[in-house]
Amino acid sequence: MEIEKTLFDNLQNFFGFDTFKGDQEAIITNILQKKDTFVIMPTGGGKSICYQLPALMSEGTAVVISPLIALMKNQVDQLRAFGGADSIAHFLNSSLNKSEITRVKQDVLDGKTKLLYVAPESLAKTDNIEFLKLITVSFVAVDEAHCISEWGHDFRPEYRKIRQVINGIGENIPIIALTATATPKVQSDIRKNLQMNDATLFKSSFNRPNLYYEVRPKKNVVKEIVKFIKNNPSKSGIIYCLSRKKVEEIAEVLNINGISALPYHAGLDAKTRAETQDKFLMEDVEVIVATIAFGMGIDKPDVRYVIHHDIPKSMEGYYQETGRAGRDGGEGVCIAFYSEKDIEKLxxxxxDKPVSEREIGTQILKEVIDYSESSVCRRKQILHYFGENFNEAGCNNMCDNCNSHRTQFDAEESLHKTLSFIKEQGEKFDDFHITNVMIGQNNQPVSSYKHDIHPFFGTGKEQGVIYWKSLLRQAVLNNYLYKDIDNYGLLKLTKTGADYIENPYSVKFYLNNPMEKADEEGDETPAQSGGALDTQLLQMLKDLRKKIAKSKGLPPFVIFQDPSLEEMCTHYPITLDELKQIHGVGAGKAAKFGSQFVSLIKSYVEENDIDRPVDLVIKGTANKSALKVSIIQNIDRKIGLDDIASAKGLSYEDVLKEVESIVNSGTKLNLNYFIDEMIDLDRQDEVFDYFRTAEVDSIDVALKDLGTEDYTFEEIQLMRIKFMSELGN
Structure with missing residues (x-):
């Protein structure tokens, strides 16, 4: 009773909470009683308090082993804010210099520090082991303990050495291992490796009822992402990509389309990563585009969506990353884009990996494929993966599969046949082999076991591959079979499965919904227009352009070029923000000329009762976007275009094209330093005056009118760039 009162007093005084969540109280009591403790609790369940509170209440210092510097910093900052003194919590890792390390160690020796966060690599260093021998270690907390197992999604070999290091520091030091994702196999690995077989296990349900799960085919993925974010304004979100290059690309596309986004990956320096993280927490930035390096331990409760641009490598990774949405119990939408090409890449x-590692990786990846292609409740599949049975009625239509019309089939006969075959053949085959037997696909393994002459061979050919994949997947999900992942994923009978062979009954399964073929082109170059051109509106816009041009003494093409007007006639932009999404309309041009155009389009749409396309116009980045930025920077530094060309390994003509593209999209460039050297002032004036009165902006027409003996194509092009930049932008 006394412990209980003290617990609640400390919870209230330090953290400001009135009640414990779930198993927190029982876990903390277990640690205070110096017992080994194993905690499996989903993201957002409140794992941190499970070791922070007992550390504050125990004599000595608790050592917290954590895999990421960002995660340690985040937690130490929070503890210092709660506790009021910087010395209450410290981290010891490679980001500290010598004097900072000395200060940390002194605070620990003086008994001021209750929690010391260390990376597994730092823990194993001899001088740190010697130092920890000098102090009283209240207990060791191993956070993100799934890193111990090769079957976990974030395997770290250094985690394997934790037990021997603890043994070297002192005797009978209690351990608490914590993870948000652990399959039965990973749980067993953690217990074995940390030698904590007698640990009390506290396992919370993995179900996050507020999260909505959806898998989409990877079709026009950039467009889909921009559209989703535009439809969810002012909400925080994370987009995960597998490569750093893709992270940079997507962040750039979002910014071009008026969404504040920052990239986050291990290739950025620690200072930039920390600043990005802080901007996200402080809501100075709406979206983070990241590799999996982002998010572990990030305590932001109101992330409203998590989008996977690429399907993750494992179900653990997927669960961990989607788990960062809706930690406050509010809305959390989780969308993953799936394509066979991504699987091929993975x-x-x-x-090139060793055979055993490749075997593990293949099986882990296969679970992701099965999840993505299946029509079964997404929640049921996720929870089954973590060893939890779930009745899909409890999903409440909070996944795309439960929310859509699905095809059911009577599985009784096929299930009985499959289970009988597995039993008869000694439970020695995986789902791939069994599918091949049923559809009559003869290959080396099938013929070597003489299954090509088995009575069942080819008897399921008519139903097809998708049918048998669906059947075997759901036989596992509904516990008629289980996968022996220690043994190449062979399918074995459960007691339910063995009983079913003796007493079959009617069973309905869902047929997999094969993903539409992903349009990979759409990934890189989203469709820029849709629908037929409205010729009536186009003429009205051209008339308006002519009127504005006349009033400003400019040729019409300086206001907006024809392709921009044509796109306006397909997408009907009625606000300046929408107009900025039209190609060739930058913020400057929209501000300078845009209001009359959107006003005309708005009236036209209302008068003609036009149903505007719901699709957004998505501005894509050109493949050479980094090149464009570099060219602008070099022009600002007054470097000659010919020098830029040779430095970039391009022709002078190619650089001119890039510069023209930059100017046409609304960026003003001052090229006088270069043009003045190339073309004398009188000739410049002549070309400038020509374009002022020209009907079209064609270089060929200009050359014909001005005379090819006096000018080159490149000179006219240069002057046209100067003209468009100075008068149009």
Whole structure:
């Protein structure tokens, strides 16, 4: 009773909470009684308090082993804010210099520090082991403990050495291991490796009822992402990509389309990563585009969506990353884009790895494929993966599969046949082999076991591959079979499965919903227009352009070029923000000339009762976007275009094209330093005056009118760039 009162007093005084969440109280009591403790609790369940509170209440210092510097910093900052003194919590890792390390160690020796966060690599260093021998270690907390297992999604070999290091520091030091994702196999690995077989296990349900799960085919993925974010304004979100290059690209596309986004990956320096994280927490930025390096331990409760641009490598990774949405119990939308090409890429990554690692990786990836292609409740599949049975009625239509019309089939006969075959053949085959037997696909393994002459061979050919994949997947999900992942994923009978062979009954399964073929082109170059051109509106816009041009003494093409007007006639932009999404309309041009155009379009749409396309116009980045930025910077530094060309390994003509593209999209460039050297002032004036009165902006027409003996194509092009930049932008 006394412990209980003290617990609640400390919870209230330090953290400001009135009640414990779930198993927190029982876990903390267990640690205070110096017992080994194993905590499996989903993201947002409140794992941190499970070791922070007992550390504050115990004699000595608790050592917290954590895999990421960002995660340690985040937690130490929070503890210092709660506790009021910087010395209450410290971290010891590679980001500290010598004097900072000395200060940390002195605070610990003086008994001021209750929690010391260390990376597994730092923990194993001899001088740190010697230092920890000098102090009283209240207990060791191993956070993100799934890193111990090769079957976990974030395997770290250094985690394997934790037990021997603890043994070297002192005797009978209690351990608490914590993870948000652990399959039965990973749980067993953690217990074995940390030698904590007698640990009390506290396992919370993995179900996050507020999260909505959806998998979409990877079709026009950039457009889909921009559209989703535009439809969810002012909400915080995370987009995960597999490569750093893709992270940079997507962040750039979002910014071009008026969404504040920042990239986050291990290639950025620690200062930039920390600043990005802070901007996200402080809501100075709406979206983070990241590799998996982002998010572990990030305590932001109101992330409203998590989007996977690429399907993750494992179900653990997927669960961990989606788990960062809706930690406050509010809305959390989780969308993953799936394509076979991504799976091929992930498979290629594994081909150079040792055989055992490749085998593990293949099985982990197969679970992701099965999840993505299946029509079964997404929640049921996720929870089954973590060893939890779930009745899909409890999903409440909070996933795309439960929310859509699905095809059911009577599985009784096929299930009985499959289970009988597995039993008869000694439970020695995986789902791939069994599918091949049923559809009559003869290959080396099938013929070597003489299954090509088995009575069942080819008897399921008519139903097809998708049918048998669906059946085997759901036989596992509904516990008729289980996958022996220690043994190449072979399918074995459960007691339910063995009983079913003796007493079959009617069973309905869902047929997999094969993903539409992903349009990979759409990934890189979203469709820029849709629908037929409205010729009536186009003429009205051209008339308006002519009127504005006349009043400003400019040729019409300086206001907006024809392709921009044509796109306006397809997408009907009625606000300046929408107008900025039209190609060739930058913020400057929209501000300078845009209001009359959107006003005309708005009236036209209302008068003609036009149903505007719901699709947004998505501005894509050109493949050479980094090149464009570099060219602008070099022009600002007054470097000659010919010098820029040779430095970039391009022709002078190519650089001119890039510069023209930059100017046409609304960026003002001052090229006088270069043009003045190339073309004398009188000739410049002549070309400038020509374009002032020209009907069209064609270089060929200009050359014909001005005379090819006096000017080159490149000179006219240069002058046209100067003209458009000075008068149009």
């Amino acid at each position: 498979t290629k990554f594994m081909k």
